Amino acid sequence: xxxxxxxxxxxxxxxxxxxxxxxxxxxxxxxxxxxxxxxxxxxxxxxxxxxxxxxxxxxxxxxxxxxxxxxxxxxxxxxxxxxxxxxxxxxxxxxxxxxxxxxxxxxxxxxxxxxxxxxxxxxxxxxxxxxxxxxxxxxxxxxxxxxxxxxxxxxxxxxxxxxxxxxxxxxxxxxxxxxxxxxxxxxxxxxxxxxxxxxxxxxxxxxx
Amino acid sequence: xxxxxxxxxxxxxxxxxxxxxxxxxxxxxxxxxxxxxxxxxxxxxxxxxxxxxxxxxxxxxxxxxxxxxxxxxxxxxxxxxxxxxxxxxxxxxxxxxxxxxxxxxxxxxxxxxxxxxxxxxxxxxxxxxxxxxxxxxxxxxxxxxxxxxxxxxxxxxxxxx
Numbered sequence: 428x429x430x431x432x433x434x435x436x437x438x439x440x441x442x443x444x445x446x447x448x449x450x451x452x453x454x455x456x457x458x459x460x461x462x463x464x465x466x467x468x469x470x471x472x473x474x475x476x477x478x479x480x481x482x483x484x485x486x487x488x489x490x491x492x493x494x495x496x497x498x499x500x501x502x503x504x505x506x507x508x509x510x511x512x513x514x515x516x517x518x519x520x521x522x523x524x525x526x527x528x529x530x531x532x533x534x535x536x537x538x539x540x541x542x543x544x545x546x547x548x549x550x551x552x553x554x555x556x557x558x559x560x561x562x563x564x565x566x567x568x569x570x571x572x573x574x575x576x577x578x579x580x581x582x583x584x585x586x587x588x589x590x591x592x593x594x595x596x597x598x599x600x601x602x603x604x605x606x607x608x609x610x611x612x613x614x615x616x617x618x619x620x621x622x623x624x625x626x627x628x629x630x631x632x633x634x635x
Numbered sequence: 636x637x638x639x640x641x642x643x644x645x646x647x648x649x650x651x652x653x654x655x656x657x658x659x660x661x662x663x664x665x666x667x668x669x670x671x672x673x674x675x676x677x678x679x680x681x682x683x684x685x686x687x688x689x690x691x692x693x694x695x696x697x698x699x700x701x702x703x704x705x706x707x708x709x710x711x712x713x714x715x716x717x718x719x720x721x722x723x724x725x726x727x728x729x730x731x732x733x734x735x736x737x738x739x740x741x742x743x744x745x746x747x748x749x750x751x752x753x754x755x756x757x758x759x760x761x762x763x764x765x766x767x768x769x770x771x772x773x774x775x776x777x778x779x780x781x782x783x784x785x786x787x788x789x790x791x792x793x794x795x796x
Contacts, residue, residue, distance in 0.1 A: 521660065528662050529654060534711045536652035538675060564658030566668045569675045576657050578665050585657075585669060585765060597669060597765040610762040 493532045495541040500530045503547040510551055522562055529565045540571030545590035549615070550575060552592055556615045557622075559631040577630035581606065584630045586618070594618055600625045639741040641751060643722035645794075647683040647739070648700045651775070653713040657768065666773055667717055669764035680752035685741060686718075688749035690792035698784035700749055701776065707746040712778060719772035727771040728756070731763050741795075748791065 503526050511519050528534075530542070550573045563575035568587050577584045580601075587595040589612075596618060597610040611621065641647065655671035656664050674681060689699035701716055721739055728737045738754040757763055767773070 525660070525662060531653075534653035534713050536654060537709070539652070539654060562660035564660060564662070564665070566656065566658070566670070567654035568670045569673050574668055574670065576668060578657060578659060583657075583765070583769060585761075587670075587761075595761060597761045599765070599769060608762060608766070610765070 489532065489537075492535065492537060492541070496530045496532050496535060499541045499543070499547075500526055502544045503530070503542070506544065506547050506551055510555060513555060518562065525562070525565045529567065539567055539569065542567060542571050542573055546572040546588045549573075549588035549590065549592055549594065553586060553588060553594060553615055553618075556619055557627070557631055561631055561633055579629050579634070582629050584622075584627070592616075596621075598622075598625065600629070639794075641685055641687075641721050641739040641741065642794075643720075643725070645721050646686040646697070646700075647719050647721060647724070647751060647753075648686060648697070648704065648776075649681070649683050649717045649719070649772070650704050650708065650710065651715045651717050653711060656713075656715060664713075664715065664775070667715075667768040667775065669761050669768050671717065672764045672767050672772065673761075674756060674758055680742075680754045681756040683719075683751050683753060684747060685749045685751040688741065688751075688791060688795045689787075690790045691787050692785070694784045695787045696792070697776075698781060698786060699789035701781040701784070702789060703747045703749045707744070707750075710778070714778070716776040716781060717772055718774040718776060719767075723771045724753075724767065727767055728753075728763060731757065731760060748795075 504523055507514070507519065507522060507526075514522070535541075553575060559577075561577065563577050563586075566574040566576060568574050573588045575586045575588065582598075582600050584598045585596065589595060592615050593612065594615055595610075595612040598608065600607050600609075607625070609621075609625075613621075649671065651667055651671045655668050657666040657668050658664055672681065684700045684703050686693075686696040686700040689696045691699070697718065704710060704716065725737050725739065728734060734757070735755040737756070740752055740754060742750050742752040744750040
């Protein structure tokens with residue numbers, strides 16, 4: 428199986444690891460995935476413009492949307508896989524399932540722009556910067572940006588992943604029976620400092 | 636035709652697509668994301684469907700409003716319908732700093748006679764939208780829930796005139 432075939436099919440992590448082994452990439456699983464997806468990325472860069480443009484010119488409506496969502500799913504997974512060594516295979520498989528579910532053409536609201544790589548990149552950097560153990564629920568904003576939502580009872584954190592490592596966030600945090608609310612926007616690095624006083628472990632870690 | 640304002644005790648429904656639902660890490664639905672109530676680029680008002688446009692008991696009106704939405708747009712299986720009371724939505728929106736008076740008016744469309752518009756809806760107040768999503772506009776109906784509601788021919792009620 429070559430990289431282009433992988434680009435055109437939805438695959439599980441296990442499939443991708445096997446594909447990597449067949450390509451002789453060897454090494455740890457995460458390293459293989461990185462190599463495979465790097466190949467996919469290269470392939471995508473070379474083949475996408477002409478082929479995709481032709482497809483889009485001859486198809487319309489839902490078919491166009493399906494192609495766009497498929498491209499978005501693939502790009503998102505490629506980016507996620509490049510940091511797979513930090514996330515773990517099980518975590519990654521579940522995140523892939525969430526991505527497939529969010530970007531499912533049957534459920535997609537055609538009024539929403541399809542998420543691009545910029546928002547996916549910010550989302551991944553958010554996960555890494557916040558050192559999250561617990562995956563967020565996924566959604567999409569009206570601008571087509573990924574929205575990550577962590578919910579622990581009444582404690583809610585919602586983060587919209589904007590381009591260029593910027594985020595917009597809103598939270599509700601209950602302490603001693605009082606609900607504190609806050610909202611803002613800025614760079615990911617600042618978010619970590621801002622969330623500090625709210626004990627973000629309530630969102631990012633599993634309760635004992 | 637004179638402008639018809641919705642009354643405080645009346646209910647409005649907003650369609651919420653799968654991508655605008657708040658979920659946990661296993662895709663279990665927990666509620667609504669703030670963007671479910673956000674204006675899109677170019678929108679001047681927030682679109683909803685007015686339950687009391689229809690005649691009948693409360694549950695019948697609710698079912699009719701869901702059917703009106705279903706008849707006007709693609710409604711996917713995992714999506715939801717968020718039901719809100721005019722009085723609570725208004726109090727929440729108008730309670731924000733620098734809020735403008737909210738106008739909630741009947742605004743019939745070709746494909747949805749019960750359509751209503753929320754005019755002066757804030758463009759970029761994520762904290763308000765989160766507050767609505769968390770509490771004041773958080774009652775959700777699934778498609779299955781809606782199908783269990785009583786069915787009528789959905790005649791227009793006295794308030795529609």
